[in-house]
Amino acid sequence: MNKLWCGLLLFSTLAQADIIKRSPDKGSHFNVISKDSVTGALLCSEYVPAYSHIYLYESSQVPLAVNLSIRNIDPENNIVVSRVDYFDTKGEKQDSLLEGVFSLAPMSTVSFVIDQQEMSGGAGANFIVDWLKMDDDVSAPLVEAVMAGYRGTKGLSFTSRSVRIGTCRKQ
Template identity: 45%
Template sequence: MPTPFSEERAEQISRHLKLLTFLFVILPIVLLVVFIEFRFRSIEENLPHYTPSVRDEARRELDTMPWRPVTGQRLYVPAYSHVYHQKGEPYLLTVTLNVRNTDVNNEIVVTSVRYFDTSGKELRSLLQKPLQIAPLAATEFVIERNDKFGGSGASFIVEWKAGTEVNQPIVETVMVDTSNTQGISFTSSAVPIRESGSGGEFSTDAENIAPAGD
């Protein structure tokens, strides 16, 4: 039969073991997690980033075309300002339209970016002037999460031109939402609906844009 002394001793040993477990197992794990979280936040804060739709030497608005266009495309790009989940409830998304010039030597000019809703109605133009994109540069256009007018069948019509034969740009949309505990993200790629060869012309969002030297 255990004595009061042995029970008290056992309780002291148990407390000491719990304390040692906390000091040498639990506390180091907590400190490690805090350190890793701090390091990740520090790295994230120091990462270079660009404001969406930035205009700089690699993405310049133009008053005149730098050359007479000889090639280009009109692209249809699917977008989703929301998708449906659970019992058909809309799940709002942020949409980023990304245009990447894949040519290593030549610039392209994006002449038109128009945003349409599910019914095919044009909501607005996202370009005031043609936008020149340097070799290997990219630009983006953002539809904010609370802009829900596009719907689940929204789309962009993007038109671009070049002064010489170039690699076809990559144009895609990225849909993202991280407002809930479980995030969602996916992409959609552009589909060419018209191409122009030498001398081919598309309409532009900006009026009276003529080739330089005309």
């Protein structure tokens, strides 16, 4: 059994309280910083489409795990992630997946997981990711949602990428 499916099986057995992973593993690549240390930065927002399920036909849904991936593609500079919020099809906020302000090291990635059995987001679920642009030379992160699920013996997976919401602005 490949690692992706092992991970999906593991997540489907978690307790209800663990369905939404509020904060990723912290370590040398992703750590809490003081909000005061980022004064004067520009606030940039990314919209990321996601799907907690898709329809095979009108009355048949396939639940999907959603993996939100934030990748710092800048080889030299940290980026600062200040918000990761999850919304449902109606635009209602389901949860804040990040508490605090975090620095993401160059060329590193942080991931958040919405369990396959958590279908409250709907077919129009989405995320808003805010990050702080500290310097004009900093590259924007690559933010993607990877959805994966299965029905019977058939598996499916696909991705969606973020789009910038407006322009970066002063906080």
